[in-house]
Amino acid sequence: MANPDDLRYTKLALNNGSGAIPALGFGTLIPDPVATRTATRAALEAGFRVIDTAERYRTEREVGEAMQEVFESGKIKREDVYVITKLWNTNHRPERVKPAFEASLKKLQLDYVDLYLIHTPFAFQPGDEQDPRDANGNVIYDKGVTLLDSWKALEGLVDEGKCKAIGLSDVSLAQTKEIFAAARIKPAVVHVESHPYLPQWDLLDFCRKNGIVLQAFAALGHSSEPKLLEDPVIAAIAKRVNKTPAQILLAWAIQRGTALLTTSKSPSRIKENFEVSALPEEAVREISEGIKLQVRFNSVVETGVPGFIPRRK
DSSP, X not given: OOOOOXXXXXXXXXXXXXXXXXXXXXXXXXXXXXXXXXXXHHHHHHTOOEEEOOTTTTOHHHHHHHHHHHHHHTXXXXXXXXXXXXXXXXXXXXHHHHHHHHHHHHHHTOSOEEEEEESOSOOBOSSSOSSOBOTTSOBOBOTTOOHHHHHHHXXXXXXXXXXXXXXXXXXXXXXXXXXXXXXXXXXXXXXXXXXXXXXXXXXXXXXXXXXXXXXXXXXXXXTOSSOGGGOHHHHHHHHHHTOOHHHHHHHHHHHTTOEEEEOOSOHHHHHHHHOOOOXXXXXXXXXXXXXXXXXXXXXXXXXXXXXXXXXXX
């Protein structure tokens, strides 16, 4: 009897000795609070064991409530769920890092998080306004703090036992190398947009060589044009192996050695996205080598403003 396909349960070891991160993760960038709670609970019940949120998403409270409901039911233990949240751009100054982190912990109703990321390498004007703009509508940046300054403050959180690992998000290869070289505690995870239209091979190669996990967001293209789920190569493989295009993309991401996040509000789609199984190696190669289109869907790496989060008026 054949062994059951366990690709969906893949874990990737972390370089700081804090264990491993499940490859298949659930993201909570969902605008509606009620939908966030429902989707988070559905994801945990479907089998997802990575829950990703962020101060900037404004979903930490709802994610925390959903997790507590599941923990209190006795179905899943806290230690079995890998929880990620992120430091927003307005809190990059070292003296603002710990208060921002503790505010996130309180909303999540947790004693610790498994991974804390610097959401982007861009520092914005410090303050309560998450999207500070001048009279002309331009972002007000903070030139008085460096990415390394913020990183050192995150290292202090690890020292205090408040988070098990720290990492970077929305960074370039050059920025990753800079922090890796200077850091006392090395980045455990680099969280960036990645999919067949933006495979980030150079960054993935650096991460592999240095024991860093590359975690891909927008793994399914985030419903943006051109639609990755409708790509002819993906569609042909899906038909050939009798899987959905989403399952093909998620399997490809895991089989090439990355972790990933997928998001949905639909319980049936969430369950479908967890039912990932291994592709034939020739299909993995076909995606990696056969898709030539290059598209970045989120311009956050250029401005620090996440393209998938609408501005509040």
